[in-house]
Amino acid sequence: MPFHAATGPLGSLFGDARVRPDLLRRRSHIRWGAYPPDVIPLTAAEPDFPGPQAVTDALARSLSDGYFPYASPAGLDELRETYSDVAEARYGISAAPDRVVLTPGTASALWGVVRLLCGEGDECILLDPVDLLFGQAIDAAGARRVYCPVDKDTGRLDPDRLASLITPRTALICLCNPHNPLGTVFTEATLRTIAETAEKHGVPILSDEVWNEIVYPPAAHVSMAGLDTAESQQIYTVTGLSKTFALPGLRMGFVIAPDARAAVNLQLTFQCLGAAYSLTPFTQVGALAALRHGWPWHDSFVKHLHETRNYCVERLNAIPGISCSRPDGTFVLFPDISSTGLDSRAMAEFLLAEARVAVVAGTTEWFGPAAEGNVRISYATSRGMLEEALNRMERSVADLTSASPAA
Secondary structure (H helix, E strand, O other): OOOOOOOOOOOOOOOHHHOOHHHHHHHOOOOHHHOOOOOEEOOOOOOOOOOOHHHHHHHHHHHOOOOOOOOOOOOOHHHHHHHHHHHHHHHOOOOOHHHEEEEOOHHHHHHHHHHHHOOOOOEEEEEEOOOHHHHHHHHHOOOEEEEEEEOOOOOOEOHHHHHHOOOOOEEEEEEEOOOOOOOOOOOHHHHHHHHHHHHHHOOOEEEEOOOOOOEOOOOOOOOHHHOOOOOOOOEEEEEEOOOOOOOHHHOOEEEEOOOHHHHHHHHHHHHOOHHHOOOOHHHHHHHHHHHHHOHHHHHHHHHHHHHHHHHHHHHHHOOOOOEOOOOOEOOEEOOEOHHHOOOHHHHHHHHHHHHOEEOEEOOHHHHOHHHOOEEEEEOOOOHHHHHHHHHHHHHHHHHHHHHOOOO
16 A cells, blocks of 8 residues: 555644655656555655745746756856855855856756766775765766775774775765764864865865765864865865755756866866757756845744754664664665674665665765665655654564574
8 A cells, every 4th residue: 555644743844744645656766656656765865845945936036938948058147146155154165266166066066076087997095885976076077986995884984994095096985974874974174184185186076965964963074175285185065956955857056176276277178068068047046045035944944853863863863773873964774783683785675575665775876885884774755654664664574584594
C-alpha cells in the first residue's frame, strides 16, 4: 500500500502535512518517482518541503508576463553583487562581485573548476569517502584520483596525511566542508593547516561548501577563503542554494574565485559549452529572492533538521547491528551496518526489498573505496515520514539479525 504522511499541524512549515508524496512522485524523478508508491525514499539529498514563499512569489511574478528570453552566460550583475554581500556578511569572504561566477548548480561549478585547473596526467587529491561528483569531475578532466582518508568514526581529516600525498603532479586539492556523507564540519585549525600546506606547494584548493548553512550548534562552519592566509592562496569556494533553501531544481550555484582574472578564466571554461551553458532568467530571479528574503525560512528549517537529526541518530543506534555517529552538519547520516553481516550494497537491497525503504549504498561508485560498510540516509523530511521509515527498518533488521547464525 502507498505510504501517506500523517496529518500534521497545518501551520508548521515542516510538519507531516507539508510532505506530499503524490506530488513529489510527479516532481522528484530521481527520488520519489524512481520507486513504487509503497517505498519511502531516503536517498538523494533533497528536502521534501516547499522552499521559501518569497521565492515562489518572485518566480510567479517573473513568469506572469509570458516572456521567456535567453540569459547572458555571465548572469545578472545584481545577483553577483547580492551574493558578494552575503558571502562577506555570513562567510567572512571579502570578494568583490567580479570574483563571483554564477553556475547552473553546484555540480557544474565543481566540473568547471576541475576542468579549468586539471588536465591529462594531473593528480587531484579528494577525500575518501566523499560524494561521487568530485571523482566524476576529475575523471572527465582526464586527471587521476588520489584519495585522502577521512576517519568514518570521528570525521577527522589528518592534514599531515593529506600533505604526504602532494607530488609534483598534484594540480588540485578538493575539500568538502561540511562533509558529505559524514556530516563533519572541519575545524579552523585543520583548514588553516591545509591552506598553509597548499600555499607552500603552490597547489590550488577547491572547497565545496554547499552545506555551509546546514550546521548545528555548537559546531560552526569556517570558510577556508575567509581565513587570513597568504594573499597568493588559490582557493575556489563553491556554494549554492539547493541545501540552504530547499531549491535543488532551481539549479543555482556560485563560485568565488581567488581573483578577478581567475573568475574570467573560469567563465571562459564554462562558455566552452556555448549556448548549452547559461542560467535561465527565472533561476536568477528566484536566487535573488532567496538571498534577500529567505533567511527566516532557513533558520526554521535548520531548527527542524537539528531536532530530526537527534531523533534519527537515537533510533538508528537502538537497532542491533547498526551504529551511527552524530553529524555536525548536512542533513545526511552515514550509519555503519557492517555488524549486520551484510555489505553496503546487500543492505541497501535488503532494506528496499524487506522494509520498503530506499537508502544509498556505501559503494565505491557513490562515495569512494572507504565507504564500504555504510549506507547513506537523507533525513530532510518530516518526523512522521522518518518515524515510519525507521520503524520499518527496525523490524526488518531485527528479523535479519535474529535469523543469522551468530544470533
